[in-house]
Amino acid sequence: MTTTADPTTLEFGKARTRKEDARLITGRTKFTDAINLHGMLHLHVVRSPLAHATITGVDKTAAEASPGVIGVYTAADLGVEGVGLPCAWPITPDMKSPQRPLLAHTTVHFAGEGVAVVLARSAAEARDAADLVEVDYEPLEPVLNMEDALKEGATLVHPDLGTNENATWVFDSGAAGTGSSIDEAISAAEADADSIVLKRRFIQQRLIPAFMEPRACVVDPTGEQITVWAATQVPHILRTMTTVTLGVPESKLRVIAPDVGGGFGGKIGVLPEEMLCVALAQKTGKPIKWNETRSESLLAAHHGRDQIQDITITAKRDGTVTGLDVHLLADMGAYLGLVGPGVPILGAFMFNSIYKFPALKFTCTNVFTTKTLTDAYRGAGRPEATFAIERIMDELAVELGIEPMELRKKNWITHEEFPFTTVVGLTYDSGNYEQATAQAMEAFDYAGLRREQEERRASGDKVQLGIGISTFTEMCGLAPSRVLGSLSYGAGGWEAASIRMLATGKVEVITGASAHGQGHETAFSQIVADQLGVPFEDVEVLHGDTQISPKGLDTYGSRSLVVGGIAIVKAAEKVVAKAKKIAAHLLEASEDDIEFSGGTFTVKGTDKGKAIQEIAFAAFMAHDYPEDMEPNLDADAVYDPENFSYPHGTHLAAVEIDTETGRVNLRKYVCVDDIGTVVNPLIVEGQVHGGLAQGIAQALFEEANYDDQGTLVNGTFVDYTLPSAADLPSFDTSTVSTPATSNPLGVKGVGEAGTIASTPAIVNSVIDALRHLGVTNVEMPCTSQRVWRAIQEAKGNTTQETPIDTHSPGAGLGSIDPNNPQGEVQ
Amino acid sequence: MAQVRVTVDGVNYADDVEPRTLLVHYLRERLGKTGTLVGCDTSNCGACTVHLNGQSVKSCSVLAVQADGAEVTTIEGIACDGKLHPVQEAFNEKHALQCGYCTPGMIMQAIDLLGDNPDPDEQEVREGIEGNLCRCTGYQNIVRAVQSAAQKMKPGSPAQTDTPVSVAGGGN
Ligand code: FES
Ligand code: FES
Numbered sequence: 001m002t003t004t005a006d007p008t009t010l011e012f013g014k015a016r017t018r019k020e021d022a023r024l025i026t027g028r029t030k031f032t033d034a035i036n037l038h039g040m041l042h043l044h045v046v047r048s049p050l051a052h053a054t055i056t057g058v059d060k061t062a063a064e065a066s067p068g069v070i071g072v073y074t075a076a077d078l079g080v081e082g083v084g085l086p087c088a089w090p091i092t093p094d095m096k097s098p099q100r101p102l103l104a105h106t107t108v109h110f111a112g113e114g115v116a117v118v119l120a121r122s123a124a125e126a127r128d129a130a131d132l133v134e135v136d137y138e139p140l141e142p143v144l145n146m147e148d149a150l151k152e153g154a155t156l157v158h159p160d161l162g163t164n165e166n167a168t169w170v171f172d173s174g175a176a177g178t179g180s181s182i183d184e185a186i187s188a189a190e191a192d193a194d195s196i197v198l199k200r201r202f203i204q205q206r207l208i209p210a211f212m213e214p215r216a217c218v219v220d221p222t223g224e225q226i227t228v229w230a231a232t233q234v235p236h237i238l239r240t241m242t243t244v245t246l247g248v249p250e251s252k253l254r255v256i257a258p259d260v261g262g263g264f265g266g267k268i269g270v271l272p273e274e275m276l277c278v279a280l281a282q283k284t285g286k287p288i289k290w291n292e293t294r295s296e297s298l299l300a301a302h303h304g305r306d307q308i309q310d311i312t313i314t315a316k317r318d319g320t321v322t323g324l325d326v327h328l329l330a331d332m333g334a335y336l337g338l339v340g341p342g343v344p345i346l347g348a349f350m351f352n353s354i355y356k357f358p359a360l361k362f363t364c365t366n367v368f369t370t371k372t373l374t375d376a377y378r379g380a381g382r383p384e385a386t387f388a389i390e391r392i393m394d395e396l397a398v399e400l401g402i403e404p405m406e407l408r409k410k411n412w413i414t415h416e417e418f419p420f421t422t423v424v425g426l427t428y429d430s431g432n433y434e435q436a437t438a439q440a441m442e443a444f445d446y447a448g449l450r451r452e453q454e455e456r457r458a459s460g461d462k463v464q465l466g467i468g469i470s471t472f473t474e475m476c477g478l479a480p481s482r483v484l485g486s487l488s489y490g491a492g493g494w495e496a497a498s499i500r501m502l503a504t505g506k507v508e509v510i511t512g513a514s515a516h517g518q519g520h521e522t523a524f525s526q527i528v529a530d531q532l533g534v535p536f537e538d539v540e541v542l543h544g545d546t547q548i549s550p551k552g553l554d555t556y557g558s559r560s561l562v563v564g565g566i567a568i569v570k571a572a573e574k575v576v577a578k579a580k581k582i583a584a585h586l587l588e589a590s591e592d593d594i595e596f597s598g599g600t601f602t603v604k605g606t607d608k609g610k611a612i613q614e615i616a617f618a619a620f621m622a623h624d625y626p627e628d629m630e631p632n633l634d635a636d637a638v639y640d641p642e643n644f645s646y647p648h649g650t651h652l653a654a655v656e657i658d659t660e661t662g663r664v665n666l667r668k669y670v671c672v673d674d675i676g677t678v679v680n681p682l683i684v685e686g687q688v689h690g691g692l693a694q695g696i697a698q699a700l701f702e703e704a705n706y707d708d709q710g711t712l713v714n715g716t717f718v719d720y721t722l723p724s725a726a727d728l729p730s731f732d733t734s735t736v737s738t739p740a741t742s743n744p745l746g747v748k749g750v751g752e753a754g755t756i757a758s759t760p761a762i763v764n765s766v767i768d769a770l771r772h773l774g775v776t777n778v779e780m781p782c783t784s785q786r787v788w789r790a791i792q793e794a795k796g797n798t799t800q801e802t803p804i805d806t807h808s809p810g811a812g813l814g815s816i817d818p819n820n821p822q823g824e825v826q
Numbered sequence: 827m828a829q830v831r832v833t834v835d836g837v838n839y840a841d842d843v844e845p846r847t848l849l850v851h852y853l854r855e856r857l858g859k860t861g862t863l864v865g866c867d868t869s870n871c872g873a874c875t876v877h878l879n880g881q882s883v884k885s886c887s888v889l890a891v892q893a894d895g896a897e898v899t900t901i902e903g904i905a906c907d908g909k910l911h912p913v914q915e916a917f918n919e920k921h922a923l924q925c926g927y928c929t930p931g932m933i934m935q936a937i938d939l940l941g942d943n944p945d946p947d948e949q950e951v952r953e954g955i956e957g958n959l960c961r962c963t964g965y966q967n968i969v970r971a972v973q974s975a976a977q978k979m980k981p982g983s984p985a986q987t988d989t990p991v992s993v994a995g996g997g998n
Binding site: 017018020021022023024025026027028029030031033034036124210211212213214259260261262264293294295516517518519682683685686687689690691692693694716717718722724725726727728730731754 | 844846851854855859860861862863864865866867868870871873900901902905910914917918919921923924925926927928929930933948951952953955956957958959960961962963964965966967968969
């Protein structure tokens with residue numbers, strides 16, 4: 001029957017174009033908003049315009065009389081005042097957790113919080129009626145500044161907690177026994193003329209994930225199971241958490257993530273709107289749809305980053321680093337997201353990065369404010385850590401008069417030193433920082449650009465050149481379950497897979513990972529094609545539906561390949577082991593004499609053989625199979641990783657800054673990433689490009705700004721300035737590979753690398769361009785206005801900040817060139 | 827209610843619509859053309875881009891009634907007899923999409939761009955698609971795809987010989 005793959009043409013490493021594209025390029029898609037059911041009702045949320053206020057009355061009369069309206073409901077009307085959304089990561093035993101209600105019932109805690117919902121026959125009617133719901137508020141003082149929020153007598157976001165402090169989490173290498181004491185390192189450095197102690201404060205501005213598909217869900221209560229379609233990264237977690245939140249038995253829930261239009265961490269939450277749809281579907285017996293507008297999404301979907309970072313580094317004057325003390329304030333917003341409090345903690349182990357610090361202490365205080373809650377955004381904790389360490393390494397280089405790349409080389413783990421256990425107790429299995437750096441510096445023409453920089457400085461060119469470095473690593477493949485347990489995380493880190501061999505030799509692969517743009521269907525097909533020796537086209541990857549893929553922990557933290565992919569390998573190994581038994585039986589040979597290669601089982605030293613597809617058919621027919629087994633090749637596997645994986649890379653940026661206007665032009669970006677073995681270079685390149693765009697956007701374009709009343713002032717795509725194609729250059733990306741030793745494929749993960757690495761490379765380049773003018777810092781996003789003001793202030797000129805300076809022309813506004821705002825042809 | 831008669835992807839429709847109905851909602855909700863997507867409420871993202879009488883428009887900024895008497899082409903109408911449009915092919919070949927949410931709009935905008943400028947350089951592509959946001963790809967492969975499609979669509983190129991490709995043209 002059969003074709004078998006030629007072992008010389010392995011799928012692994014091939015730049016396969018993606019299977020999933022066929023439907024996406026033709027519009028044959030099923031995003032959640034395309035799901036329409038008979039009798040479906042539409043939900044719209046009435047949201048608070050105020051950040052902090054007591055609700056004194058809700059008048060629903062006019063809304064209820066509005067055409068098409070089925071009902072208008074507050075939390076009390078639905079009897080859900082006591083229901084709180086889950087936080088799965090209590091980072092300390094005494095962490096303070098406020099109830100996160102489905103709808104605010106006495107007090108609103110951020111602008112955009114739901115107060116009531118309208119159910120109507122059409123989405124437009126629901127929206128119209130929502131405008132007619134009259135809510136009376138008694139305004140309260142907003143809580144906006146983290147440092148003020150922690151002061152004695154500050155207005156409390158949740159008075160019942162008695163504090164605005166959510167938790168303080170500490171890691172001290174001295175106490176943990178993984179390194180020495182930071183206090184001693186600092187006192188020693190202070191007492192030593194040959195050492196320095198350097199302190200810097202960095203601000204991680206608040207960002208919005210801004211996936212292109214707004215969040216949505218449809219809930220159908222009309223079957224035996226309640227079916228939930230949701231634009232989510234985490235269908236499995238959503239199912240379990242719906243049970244935890246609403247008490248619907250898990251076995252009565254089916255969650256489907258259909259086509260999902262991006263997530264970047266922004267769709268890992270369990271949403272009040274999803275729970276309200278379930279509650280209302282149960283109440284009305286009708287299917288309910290909720291589909292947010294973009295403005296709602298920017299306002300109410302969780303935000304990311306938002307930290308104040310106080311960093312102290314100690315070093316010998318020869319450049320050897322001796323200690324790092326990290327103090328963070330992390331803005332949780334008004335409530336705790338699913339993993340929100342743990343996001344900064346994911347960064348705790350990455351501040352030392354690739355450097356051999358003997359001592360490190362990390363202290364993070366999470367703070368409640370009256371803003372939208374924060375949770376995972378691409379990189380989650382690790383971009384923040386990487387930014388701080390790569391920025392302060394540059395600062396240290398300047399202080400010590402050492403070339404910044406030389407300073408890094410002096411301190412990084414050399415490739416002979418792997419496996420290397422770091423000051424925080426993680427064991428980096430593999431890497432080669434020298435190799436990635438040498439390759440990146442050559443492609444970048446580092447020496448040539450430094451020369452040009454010198455020339456421009458010497459000639460006083462109005463356009464100055466800056467060079468920025470980021471030599472980063474990250475921990476990926478979340479995560480070994482026992483490690484998560486030790487961090488009090490409320491779940492494991494395993495992933496599940498199943499393989500079904502169909503009668504006709506085709507293969508179904510079921511994964512618990514849930515794709516939303518990553519290309520799992522293609523990459524996993526490549527893996528299975530090699531493992532089973534079947535054609536790539538014969539593999540169908542199924543995911544994102546708890547009825548098809550009953551077990552899984554979904555997609556985030558660069559885990560799909562590194563954990564989910566390995567689970568698939570483990571399942572394939574079991575399939576091959578079963579098939580081998582049947583092959584031995586049919587070929588009348590001993591199992592020990594059967595060899596498997598390229599999809600065929602052969603008897604050693606003979607030309608007798610059977611293809612795996614023949615074995616699958618024989619198992620299906622079940623006319624002749626060994627007595628001691630079932631007639632079936634299918635297999636399940638659950639894989640729990642033994643370690644994280646540690647991709648790394650060297651990223652180099654060159655910016656040109658017009659010192660008269662402050663305009664930053666990203667001229668060149670080179671990165672060489674070591675992500676271990678590459679399954680599909682095309683997909684890897686795409687992940688790196690997209691990651692870079694998001695990291696660069698943090699450096700140059702994006703910030704969620706609140707005014708002094710606590711209102712998000714850039715809550716549309718007009719003013720929350722995602723970069724357009726015209727804002728970005730082409731990147732020079734490549735990979736080197738030192739395979740991971742912690743998994744059989746040698747893979748490390750790539751989803752977050754570009755985002756984590758690029759932000760400090762860009763900011764370092766901006767400051768490098770201006771340092772000789774006396775500029776010591778520019779806060780993100782480094783807009784034209786901020787850069788211009790930094791230059792003016794360095795000259796001793798006073799400047800005036802326009803209130804929200806991300807609005808300044810050039811801040812991600814595509815073609816609007818601040819030097820030529822009218823776009824006149826010159 | 828107002829009446830709208832419109833040809834969408836080669837099929838004629840006549841419907842009564844609320845005057846305020848946006849073209850994108852008419853396409854999605856009445857005609858089931860759910861390949862055209864909505865990504866924003868301020869006409870910034872371009873996910874909803876279609877061709878109206880051969881010109882690319884953001885269908886969230888056009889009322890359905892404004893399309894009365896017009897010819898609309900969506901992402902679902904550009905493949906011809908099962909053969910993909912060269913821009914669709916190029917998006918697949920160059921890995922110009924990840925989640926695919928921006929893709930229908932991007933492809934429609936790219937076709938329009940190539941109608942105006944059949945051989946754009948990188949910067950011209952970047953400026954030509956700047957009204958379409960993509961959060962996944964960093965745009966680099968989209969630019970490549972558009973330039974690769976331009977090559978395929980050149981008169982006399984192999985892709986061009988068997989099926990004539992309809993290209994939106996003119997305008998600015
Ligand atoms: S939906 Fe039309 S531009 Fe965003
Ligand atoms: S591919 Fe996801 S937004 Fe463009």
